[in-house]
Amino acid sequence: MSITRDIASHENAVAYGGLIDAIGGVATIVLVICGLVGISPAMMVAIATIVFGVALLIQGGAMLSDYAQVVFPGGVRTATPEQMGGNxxxxxxxxxxxxxxxxxxxxxxxxxxxxxxxxxIGFGTALLLSSNAVWRLYVLRRASASMEVASVGQSQHFGAEMLASEMASGSAGIQALAGLAAIVLGILALAGHTADLTLNLVALLALGATLVLTGSTLSATVLSFMRTT
Known part of the structure; x- marks a missing residue:
């Protein structure tokens, strides 16, 4: 019983981590919009960069924590580090x-x-290379849940899982595109383009919107496999 409570508490924490990511993305968007309308653009870029960096740290921690809690029955071949997306x-x-x-x-x-x-550029690279992380997490949790159902006979939340699957697969492509766009915009700004501040702001706007999506997807993925016991 205590183990079940611990798992439930952990899943709640990860779900809240995804929510905090989404809030960080919204905060980034608000700061960027302020910069785009002319309110201290340089300062808004710097503050938005800090906020996005913090949100990225939280997202990485939440996903690593949830990966660590994926359990497979004894004797079952587990995923490789590449499949887990640890790198x-x-x-x-x-x-x-x-x-x-x-x-x-x-x-x-x-x-x-x-x-x-x-x-x-660094943010864009990180999002591009980790674009499949939430999808991998969904696949691993789905496999673990299927094995648990086969051995224990628990009920499944098919509707929630289907929604999480669609969100995870969709967010992977969007995150990759946003990461690539941020890299291109960052390179243009670094090359000395006259509108370098605007390019940075637009890149951060895309990154913030993507973080809202991935944070929501992470929460949906975790909640779709929440245990009812």
Whole structure:
């Protein structure tokens, strides 16, 4: 019984982690819009970079935590590290921390025209390489749940799982496209384009919107497999 409560508490924590990601994405969008309408654009870029970096750290932690809780019955061949997506999630952690540092330095006025585009390129790369992470998580949890159902005979939430499947598969493609777009915009800004601030803001806008989607998808994936016991 205590194990069941611990698992439920963990799943709630991961679901809340996805919600916090979505909130971080919304905050990034709000800051970017303020910059686009002319409210201290340089400062908004730096603050949005910090906020997005923090949200990226939380997202990486939530997904790694949920990966760690995927349980397979004894004797069953488990997934390889490549299938688990551990390498890409480690990159998400690294880029999130680096983005926070670059954002703080930009906010202090240290080469913001260089550091902000570098952070955007890093964010885009992290999202591109980890675009399948939520989908892999769904597949692993689905396999684990199927094995558990076969051995225990518990009921399944087919509607919720179908919704989570659609969200996970859809978010993977959108995240990859947003990451690629951010990389391109960041490179253009770093190359000295006259509208470098606007390019950074647009890139962060796309990244923030993607984070809202992936955070919501992560929460939906976890909640779709919540145990009722």
């Amino acid at each position: 890409s999630l480690a990159l998400v952690f690294l880029v999130g921390a680096g983005g926070i540092v670059l954002g703080v330095l930009s906010l202090l006025g240290i080469k913001p025209d260089v550091l902000s585009p570098i952070a955007v």
